[in-house]
Amino acid sequence: xxxxxxxxxxPSPDDAxxxxxxxxxLLHVPTSWVYAEARxxxxxxVRVGRYRRFRRGTLEEWIASHxxxxxx
Numbered sequence: 001x002x003x004x005x006x007x008x009x010x011p012s013p014d015d016a017x018x019x020x021x022x023x024x025x026l027l028h029v030p031t032s033w034v035y036a037e038a039r040x041x042x043x044x045x046v047r048v049g050r051y052r053r054f055r056r057g058t059l060e061e062w063i064a065s066h067x068x069x070x071x072x
Contacts, residue, residue, distance in 0.1 A: 016056045017046065023054040027063070 020038075024031040037043035038052045044062055045052045 013056060017048075017053040018056055018059070020052060020054070023059060026056065026059055 018026065020031050020034045023043075024034045027034065034043065034054075035052070038045040038054075043054070044058045045054050047053075
């Protein structure tokens, strides 16, 4: 039996959870740096059991918030 109130939510690309290797590729840094910064609480992440996952949109916001220098 299906519910008429149920909504199917398809995740947007910003909601996609990345593993550390994918996050490192997005940030152009070593995977070890991603793990170290997440452990230190300096890189936003989600704990999934013993794993750390990173939302693409949140990382893009984090990048923008750390941008320095004159804006173009």
